Amino acid sequence: MNNKALSNIVATVLIVLLALAAVAIIWSFIKPTLEDAGEEIETQNACLQTQVEIMSCTYTTADPKTATVTARHVSGDIASITAVLSNAEGLATTETMPIFSLGSLTFSIPIGEFVPVTATIAAVIDGNTCNTITPIDCTVA
Numbered sequence: 001m002n003n004k005a006l007s008n009i010v011a012t013v014l015i016v017l018l019a020l021a022a023v024a025i026i027w028s029f030i031k032p033t034l035e036d037a038g039e040e041i042e043t044q045n046a047c048l049q050t051q052v053e054i055m056s057c058t059y060t061t062a063d064p065k066t067a068t069v070t071a072r073h074v075s076g077d078i079a080s081i082t083a084v085l086s087n088a089e090g091l092a093t094t095e096t097m098p099i100f101s102l103g104s105l106t107f108s109i110p111i112g113e114f115v116p117v118t119a120t121i122a123a124v125i126d127g128n129t130c131n132t133i134t135p136i137d138c139t140v141a
Helices: 003-048
Strands: 051-059 066-075 080-086 092-098 103-110 118-125
Touching: 003 118, 051 080, 051 118, 066 080, 066 118, 080 103, 092 103
Parallel strands: none
Antiparallel strands: 051 066, 066 103, 080 092, 080 118
């Protein structure tokens, strides 16, 4: 039997095994990143296909002090809508309400001494909040 020929075969097999091991190690690092990126793209796509509108924002100055935000779910498959009220100092308070169908919904948010200046809304899809829409001014009811 030719030992030189056998030595070349063993060396080739070892090189192939090392290459396969290197590919497996690299794949173990790349796969989670690719999966996360895919999920993020799906969420962003769902956000782009969703349309919500803010219709009005009013608040009361008499007890109990509340803000009323009216929103409309126009299209898209969402779980809830988050309303964000901001005051003159830039502080914000939020309230999330589940959505069961297309159409209007009204948030009644207790505000205490918080005086809202603007309100905006954002769709919530699979626990991820989409970008908020352009805020509107709140007025005294």
